[in-house]
Amino acid sequence: MNASASALALLGGTPVIDAPLAPFRSIGEEEAQAAAQVVRGGVLSAYIGAAGEAFLGGPAVRAFEAKAAAYFGARHAIAVNSWTSGLIAAVAALGLEPGDEVITTPWTMAATATAILHNNAIPIFADIDPQTFNIDPAAVERLVTPRTRAILAADIFGLSADMRALRAIADCHGLKLLTDTAQSPGARYGSGFAGLFADIGGFSLNYHKHIHCGEGGILVTDDDRLAARLAMIRNHAEAVTTAQEASELAGMLGYNFRLGEIEAAIASVQLDRLEERVASRQRVAAQLNAGLAGLSGLRTPQVADGSTHVYYVYGMVLDTQQLGLSRERLLAALRAEGVPGLMNGYQNIHLLPLFRHKIAHGTTGFPWTASPRGDAITYAPGLCPVAEELHARSFLGLALCLCEYEPQDVDRVIEAFRKVWGQLDALRA
Numbered sequence: 503m504n505a506s507a508s509a510l511a512l513l514g515g516t517p518v519i520d521a522p523l524a525p526f527r528s529i530g531e532e533e534a535q536a537a538a539q540v541v542r543g544g545v546l547s548a549y550i551g552a553a554g555e556a557f558l559g560g561p562a563v564r565a566f567e568a569k570a571a572a573y574f575g576a577r578h579a580i581a582v583n584s585w586t587s588g589l590i591a592a593v594a595a596l597g598l599e600p601g602d603e604v605i606t607t608p609w610t611m612a613a614t615a616t617a618i619l620h621n622n623a624i625p626i627f628a629d630i631d632p633q634t635f636n637i638d639p640a641a642v643e644r645l646v647t648p649r650t651r652a653i654l655a656a657d658i659f660g661l662s663a664d665m666r667a668l669r670a671i672a673d674c675h676g677l678k679l680l681t682d683t684a685q686s687p688g689a690r691y692g693s694g695f696a697g698l699f700a701d702i703g704g705f706s707l708n709y710h711k712h713i714h715c716g717e718g719g720i721l722v723t724d725d726d727r728l729a730a731r732l733a734m735i736r737n738h739a740e741a742v743t744t745a746q747e748a749s750e751l752a753g754m755l756g757y758n759f760r761l762g763e764i765e766a767a768i769a770s771v772q773l774d775r776l777e778e779r780v781a782s783r784q785r786v787a788a789q790l791n792a793g794l795a796g797l798s799g800l801r802t803p804q805v806a807d808g809s810t811h812v813y814y815v816y817g818m819v820l821d822t823q824q825l826g827l828s829r830e831r832l833l834a835a836l837r838a839e840g841v842p843g844l845m846n847g848y849q850n851i852h853l854l855p856l857f858r859h860k861i862a863h864g865t866t867g868f869p870w871t872a873s874p875r876g877d878a879i880t881y882a883p884g885l886c887p888v889a890e891e892l893h894a895r896s897f898l899g900l901a902l903c904l905c906e907y908e909p910q911d912v913d914r915v916i917e918a919f920r921k922v923w924g925q926l927d928a929l930r931a
């Protein structure tokens with residue numbers, strides 16, 4: 503019997519999808535050869551701590567950086583050993599004072615916000631736009647205080663934040679603008695790529711991202727001074743020798759954020775695959791958009807004018823009132839049909855205990871204690887109502903990063919949705 507004609511799998515019927523899809527795999531022979539070549543050369547990392555060429559890394563790192571800068575259209579690309587490292591370095595490059603405020607989004611991975619805390623600054627969470635899931639510029643504007651120094655946006659799920667509006671706010675108040683484009687490499691925003699419209703942006707190269715080298719990240723900036731600071735921070739800031747460099751030191755503790763040669767060689771090959779990875783996600787999304795069109799109470803992803811979406815996550819919103827069903831009930835039904843990669847909600851970073859209880863550094867409330875406004879800054883439910891509602895009740899995602907979706911697989915996902923939507927009464931009963 504055709505599975506979609508049977509009873510819902512949740513209620514004892516046959517699931518539409520009865521075997522797991524193949525896990526996402528994009529590493530092939532070219533990557534193996536690139537890695538082997540580095541290994542045969544014997545130099546797996548070539549940074550030196552002293553001033554000079556080698557302060558900036560070995561040949562594979564430099565080649566990857568040149569290629570990434572050219573591809574994304576950035577003046578500088580700086581490779582790091584994870585994008586979490588990249589975020590910490592980006593905030594550090596701004597040279598903030600303890601207790602300075604940075605406005606960011608709660609609908610992102612924790613690393614976006616903790617990069618601010620690592621630099622002794624205070625994350626201030628602005629709510630998100632319910633259409634794009636990206637930080638809402640109007641909410642940002644309302645949160646600017648005399649202690650605000652920067653905005654750290656995230657280009658979430660594959661779509662750029664509204665960088666034009668954020669830049670206007672930043673310029674108006676003398677703020678720096680950073681963005682976390684981990685999930686959106688290759689997404690277009692107007693005339694260029696997402697990530698390139700901030701003072702510093704950048705991408706993750708971890709295993710789950712569009713392109714990867716195991717662990718890694720790449721910072722992009724057009725600002726020579728920030729690029730120099732980023733390179734210093736990446737390599738312990740050990741090469742600071744001149745008085746001029748020393749005067750630049752503020753907020754610039756160095757780390758070991760160096761990407762290795764093997765990872766850089768693999769990342770170079772992966773960069774050649776980005777366009778195809780993006781195109782394949784876009785084909786999956788177009789097929790889903792067409793197949794899910796017209797399902798009541800289900801909104802498929804919105805793409806802002808002038809942007810393209812690269813679908814790290816295919817983000818949907820349920821109208822649970824119209825449906826007369828909770829998200830959890832629908833989710834159980836879809837899971838039972840075998841739909842892979844379902845996400846019930848995403849993130850409300852502002853409600854993590856770290857923020858709720860202000861226990862970032864030690865137990866005495868630093869960095870909030872470093873600000874005269876610190877006591878007035880609190881994190882509690884109600885702070886970001888749009889993000890909270892989506893997370894608690896109405897957001898439903900498909901993580902496209904976990905499996906290879908062939909067209910016939912996408913058809914089966916669509917069939918599972920249509921089967922569930924065809925039997926909503928049975929679910930309500």
Ligand SMILES: *Cc1c(COP(=O)(O)O)cnc(C)c1O
Pocket residue numbers: 584585586587610611613614656682684685706707708717718719
């Ligand atoms: C993956 C991700 C990061 C962290 O990147 P890593 O390379 O794993 O450190 C940060 N922010 C967002 C939005 C991400 O998706």
